[in-house]
Amino acid sequence: xxxxxxxxxxxxxxxxxxxxxxxxxxxxxxxxxxxxxxxxxxxxxxxxxxxxxxxxxxxxxxxxxxxxxxxxxxxxxxxxxxxxxxxxxxxxxxxxxxxxxxxxxxxxxxxxxxxxxxxxxxxxxxxxxxxxxxxxxxxxxxxxxxxxxxxxxxxxxxxxxxxxxxxxxxxxxxxxxxxxxxxxxxxxxxxxxxxxxxxxxxxxxxxxxxxxxxxxxxxxxxxxxxxx
Amino acid sequence: xxxxxxxxxxxxxxxxxxxxxxxxxxxxxxxxxxxxxxxxxxxxxxxxxxxxxxxxxxxxxxxxxxxxxxxxxxxxxxxxxxxxxxxxxxxxxxxxxxxxxxxxxxxxxxxxxxxxxxxxxxxxxxxxxxxxxxxxxxxxxxxxxxxxxxxxxxxxxxxxxxxxxxxxxxxxxxxxxxxxxxxxxxxxxxxxxxxxxxxxxxxxxxxxxxxxxxxxxxxxxxxxxxxxxxxxxxxxxxxxxxxxxxxxxxxxxxxxxxxxxxxxxxxxxxxxxxxxxxxxxxxxxxx
Numbered sequence: 251x252x253x254x255x256x257x258x259x260x261x262x263x264x265x266x267x268x269x270x271x272x273x274x275x276x277x278x279x280x281x282x283x284x285x286x287x288x289x290x291x292x293x294x295x296x297x298x299x300x301x302x303x304x305x306x307x308x309x310x311x312x313x314x315x316x317x318x319x320x321x322x323x324x325x326x327x328x329x330x331x332x333x334x335x336x337x338x339x340x341x342x343x344x345x346x347x348x349x350x351x352x353x354x355x356x357x358x359x360x361x362x363x364x365x366x367x368x369x370x371x372x373x374x375x376x377x378x379x380x381x382x383x384x385x386x387x388x389x390x391x392x393x394x395x396x397x398x399x400x401x402x403x404x405x406x407x408x409x410x411x412x413x414x415x416x417x418x419x420x421x422x423x424x425x426x427x428x429x430x431x432x433x434x435x436x437x438x439x440x441x442x443x444x445x446x447x448x449x450x451x452x453x454x455x456x457x458x459x460x461x462x463x464x465x466x467x468x469x470x471x472x473x474x475x476x477x478x
Numbered sequence: 479x480x481x482x483x484x485x486x487x488x489x490x491x492x493x494x495x496x497x498x499x500x501x502x503x504x505x506x507x508x509x510x511x512x513x514x515x516x517x518x519x520x521x522x523x524x525x526x527x528x529x530x531x532x533x534x535x536x537x538x539x540x541x542x543x544x545x546x547x548x549x550x551x552x553x554x555x556x557x558x559x560x561x562x563x564x565x566x567x568x569x570x571x572x573x574x575x576x577x578x579x580x581x582x583x584x585x586x587x588x589x590x591x592x593x594x595x596x597x598x599x600x601x602x603x604x605x606x607x608x609x610x611x612x613x614x615x616x617x618x619x620x621x622x623x624x625x626x627x628x629x630x631x632x633x634x635x636x637x638x639x640x641x642x643x644x645x646x647x648x649x650x651x652x653x654x655x656x657x658x659x660x661x662x663x664x665x666x667x668x669x670x671x672x673x674x675x676x677x678x679x680x681x682x683x684x685x686x687x688x689x690x691x692x693x694x695x696x697x698x699x700x701x702x703x704x705x706x707x708x709x710x711x712x713x714x715x716x717x718x719x720x721x722x723x724x725x726x727x728x729x730x731x732x733x734x735x736x737x738x739x740x741x742x743x744x745x746x747x748x749x750x751x752x753x754x755x756x757x758x759x760x761x762x763x764x765x
Binding site for chain 2: 265266268269272336337421422425429432433436437
């Protein structure tokens with residue numbers, strides 16, 4: 251056999267650890283890209299839903315978008331974006347994954363932001379307007395800063411679930427952490443439990459690190475004695 | 479004041495986000511004219527797998543040799559097996575090179591090269607099981623196959639649809655199926671003989687209960703209608719590495735001691751690309 255059957259799984263894991271880290275890197279880039287799309291688009295949807303024109307022409311498509319992207323399994327979305335879009339535009343597997351997951355995250359994030367904005371008492375807006383602030387100014391200086399504090403908690407949920415969903419991108423050929431783990435499992439003919447335990451640990455560490463940063467940010471934004 | 483600063487910072491990062499997005503190069507294409515993209519399922523030893531970040535396997539080495547013969551550049555793209563044929567049909571990849579069995583259904587979606595291998599299926603059972611090929615495939619047994627594989631199709635058509643009381647368990651990969659059999663969730667696994675030998679060589683606690691002689695040809699494939707016009711040179715490349723002895727060498731490296739079946743192998747007449755004249759080798763083909 252040309253493979254080295256003498257190496258035990260610990261040696262193999264040690265030798266191939268850089269490739270697991272490379273897979274983790276791909277997962278992180280995918281995660282950051284999809285969260286950014288989700289943030290920008292989700293914020294825009296939220297602002298339009300709350301403060302945009304109330305005509306059906308604007309509100310109805312936003313609602314349909316949000317319902318569709320929240321209601322379809324991500325694995326289906328990945329296939330639709332990879333195979334469906336390629337009829338119009340020759341999209342790479344990674345770009346398809348970023349788009350499918352980013353657009354879906356936007357739907358979720360828009361609802362996180364909407365509930366955060368709505369948790370700010372309506373009187374605040376009225377008071378700001380009464381003081382002569384324009385609507386945009388009032389949103390920016392009065393409502394947004396307060397809602398940002400409320401949004402971080404639910405947003406850590408979105409962050410955590412998206413990390414784990416990046417592992418689905420392998421179905422369209424994105425070689426991320428889970429796929430790299432498959433490589434080790436198949437080339438050593440087994441060791442499913444051991445390899446996935448290491449992979450689980452890597453996901454967990456990434457998740458904890460991200461959440462710790464978010465919690466630190468939450469503490470930083472907290473106003474002592476306010477809303478306690 | 480504090481709040482104002484924060485708002486500006488957040489809005490700033492949002493703008494930055496948009497700018498970064500514009501620059502992520504969403505236009506990168508996996509489908510450039512040159513090099514050709516070769517789709518593989520890299521969790522399918524000995525045909526294709528990854529070891530220390532490098533593609534290895536019979537299909538990988540042979541495809542590299544054929545590309546050299548053709549004078550073209552190739553790059554490998556790994557995908558799970560169930561995604562490969564759709565990707566080829568959608569022209570996301572140009573060539574499919576894995577242990578791919580020629581079937582009538584597949585030949586309607588993709589175009590096959592001449593067969594370069596022939597497999598028979600094997601019934602794998604746990605080492606300590608005393609089942610034979612008949613007792614393993616009957617009487618309420620749960621049998622593992624890889625989803626979308628030719629083994630699944632064969633079992634469905636010849637066993638399940640014939641009212642034999644068995645249940646098929648579909649797996650993402652054969653390695654998981656074999657491991658599941660060790661736990662006892664399924665009682666046997668139907669897999670091709672080449673892979674079965676791999677598992678036994680690797681020291682898995684399994685044995686072959688028996689063979690099912692289906693003489694299934696394996697081949698490379700290109701998108702239906704051969705839009706890149708490479709089917710002819712692929713066929714010539716396969717013949718060339720066979721005649722030069724390179725093929726025997728590659729096979730020997732991965733499955734020592736095995737005698738490769740003759741090339742071209744048995745060409746089923748339901749495959750339209752096997753009608754005479756075969757692309758690139760006009761003397762071959764079914765009349």
